[in-house]
C-alpha cells in the first residue's frame with residue numbers, strides 16, 4: 001500500500017460522515033488485510049459479500065463454483081504459470097504469468113459457462129472470472145445506497161478495471177444519480193477520468209487539505 005493512503009482514506013471517511021466504501025472483486029478478508037487497521041464498509045467478490053457501515057455482514061446465495069473446476073483444472077495443470085483463484089461465488093483464472101495462454105483461458109471459461117448455469121464471464125486485468133449472475137459491483141453499490149450513511153447521498157465510484165464498469169453504470173443511472181471516475185486508459189462508460197492511481201491519491205490528498 002502506498003504510504004499515507006490509509007491515513008487519507010480514514011480522513012476521507014470522517015469528512016464524508018462515514019459514507020466511504022470499498023467495492024472490489026477480492027474477498028473481504030483480503031481487503032481488510034491490505035487496509036489494516038482500517039475496516040471500511042466493503043463489498044467483496046463483486047458484491048457477493050458485503051459489510052455494511054454498522055458492521056453487519058451479508059452473504060448472497062451463489063452457485064457452487066467448484067462445478068467449474070473440471071473444465072478449467074486440466075488447462076491449469078498443463079500450464080504452471082496459470083493460477084485458479086477459488087472465491088465464494090466467483091472463480092478467477094489468472095494468466096498474468098502465462099499471457100500466451102489468454103486465448104486458451106477464454107475458451108476454457110466459455111466452455112465451462114456453456115455447460116454450467118448461474119455464472120457470467122467477467123474480463124479483468126490478465127484475468128478472466130466466472131461470477132454469480134445478477135450480482136455485480138453495481139448491485140453492491142445499490143445495496144449500500146439503501147442504507148445509512150449512504151442513503152440520500154450522491155454516489156461517486158472510482159475504478160480502474162473492466163470489472164468496474166457495472167459500478168459506473170449503476171452510479172450514473174437515473175436511480176444512482178452519481179458519477180463514475182475511470183482511472184487510467186481504456187474504453188469506459190464513466191463520465192470522468194483520472195490518469196492514474198497516483199492521480200486518485202493526489203485528488204484525495206487535495207480534498208483532505
Ligand SMILES: O=P(O)(O)OC[C@H]1O[C@H](O[C@H]2O[C@H](CO)[C@@H](O)[C@H](O)[C@H]2O)[C@H](O)[C@@H](O)[C@@H]1O
Pocket residue numbers: 023024025026027085092094096124125126127129161163
Ligand atoms: O475489483 P478489484 O479490486 O479491481 O479486484 C479485481 C481482482 O483483483 C485481484 O486480481 C488482480 O490482482 C492480481 C495481483 O494481486 C493480478 O495478478 C491480477 O491480474 C489482477 O486482476 C484478485 O486476485 C481477483 O480475485 C479480483 O477479482
